[in-house]
Amino acid sequence: MYARLDFLFSIAHMPGNDVTLHRHGCYELVYYLKGNGKTRIGDDDYEYREDDYALIRPGTPHDERHAAPTEVLCLGFAPLREFALPEGVFSDQRFKDDVDDYAPVLPLLLGMVKEMRNKDEDYAGMLDLLASQLVLMLRRRLAGGSPAYDEDKFRYAINYMNENFHQRIDFGSLAAMAGYSLDRYRHLFKAHTGASPGRYVLGRRIAHARTLLRETRRSISGIAADCGFASDSQFCSLFKRETGWSPGAYRKASP
Known part of the structure; x- marks a missing residue:
């Protein structure tokens, strides 16, 4: 098939x-x-x-x-x-x-x-x-295909990630839909965007978490869930690794 x-x-x-x-x-x-x-x-x-x-x-x-x-x-x-x-x-x-x-x-x-x-x-x-x-x-x-498609094979994947970063994303399926093996897709995606698919999605999650920490009073657990993290501990660990701040400290320091 x-x-x-x-x-x-x-x-x-x-x-x-x-x-x-x-x-x-x-x-x-x-x-x-x-x-x-x-x-x-x-x-x-x-x-x-x-x-x-x-x-x-x-x-x-x-x-x-x-x-x-x-x-x-x-x-x-x-x-x-x-x-x-x-x-x-x-x-x-x-x-x-x-x-x-x-x-x-x-x-x-x-x-x-x-x-x-x-x-x-x-x-x-x-x-x-x-x-x-x-x-x-x-x-x-x-x-x-078309010239536009050849020049921008990853536009639909980026659009999809931007809209669905808070959910689990199957990179293997995205790779197959784009016409590549997963390893080749990761390589080309990084060349195209500057980040691997996984790091691109993590960046979107962290950026959204920053916004929620600054502009809402949502709980840390609620923000972790809203941004697609598997648990509070995973969220806190990755947020600190990426920003240098714990979520709570970032919220306190934000104007």
């Missing part, structure tokens, strides 16, 4: 019934069966039309604004091997300069819908198999 299916559903939207910014922990493919409008994926705005599909990487915020009645098929999947897929809005139509073996993704998606509806024996395994085929199709069809 190359991928695991996380969710699959269809939905219809009317103009004005927009989808607000949200994010997922897996890749999402949104296929526009009908309609037109706009979608924001990360920092970029796109227009969509019938037979386009949006591909969004894990952790990237995205929304949807409908200019006409829109029907979509939404699919979430997690690659199980080291694949890196670009994000953006792509056409599922064939153009004259396409390679001879080009195949649209819609028939594959409709096959997945049929499996989900019928729920025949081993349908869950078949859905994962079809999701694996989809990943391979996308990788071949969108080979090379």
Whole structure:
């Protein structure tokens, strides 16, 4: 298997019934069966039309604004091997300069819908198999990605860490989603940000703890929990190691 299916559903939207910014922990493919409008994926705005599909990487915020009645098929999947897929809005139509073996993704998606509806024996395994085929199709069809993706492969991971530093973060999953082994991912992440993934998250936790110590009267236990530390003792030990102060002393010294 190359991928695991996380969710699959269809939905219809009317103009004005927009989808607000949200994010997922897996890749999402949104296929526009009908309609037109706009979608924001990360920092970029796109227009969509019938037979386009949006591909969004894990952790990237995205929304949807409908200019006409829109029907979509939404699919979430997690690659199980080291694949890196670009994000953006792509056409599922064939153009004259396409390679001879080009195949649209819609028939594959409709096959997945049929499996989900019928729920025949081993349908869950078949859905994962079809999701694996989809990943391979996308990788071949969108080979090379986009310049923005090549220049900023770690943006979605950094966004995800900034939003979820107070929770347990699976760096192995982030590495796989970015298309690297964990060791290679750690090396490249440090080259990109100046810190390893673990130290980056710790830095976000310590920074948030400083703010809470200065600006609130939350208990030390409450702040430890809010910032994602496993225990009060771990929080106090790491805070002192990183700042030179105990949490209590830092609070007393703060204006």
